[in-house]
Amino acid sequence: MSTTINTLAHQCGFILFLVAAICFCLLMLLISWFLGSKADGRYTNTPFESGIASVGSARLRLSIKFYLIAMFFVIFDAESLYLYAWAVSIREVGWIGFIEATIFIVILLVSLFYLARIRALNWSPAYCKLHVCKTTTLPNILGAKYPH
Incomplete structure (x- = not known):
């Protein structure tokens, strides 16, 4: 009871x-609602960005490279959270937990080296002019020469 x-x-x-x-x-x-102003001014419903009125459309076309870098950051940042949880409970998990965390870190390093090997992290304009633009055209995919 x-x-x-x-x-x-x-x-x-x-x-x-x-x-x-x-x-x-x-x-x-x-x-x-009671204390706020109720006056309708010329710019009342206009969105401002850092005190400046917006110009143009908010729908900008960004390169996919920005999204790739953001995805890589999120992926590796989430893995660091797993490692933090492992570090907090290191005494409870013992050697088995240490071996599992080591395997986890090795897999992370292998994936990072793979990304560096395929140059997924290198997107400078000079590299794009020399490599990426030549390999992603339709004639090159079909096996024809790249037109200069």
């Missing part, structure tokens, strides 16, 4: 916390 009352007390406390948080958020929104 005691555990049921204890559980009910914890649940009531959590529900009270949720109600208080929602009421606090609504109170802040209500106060800002």
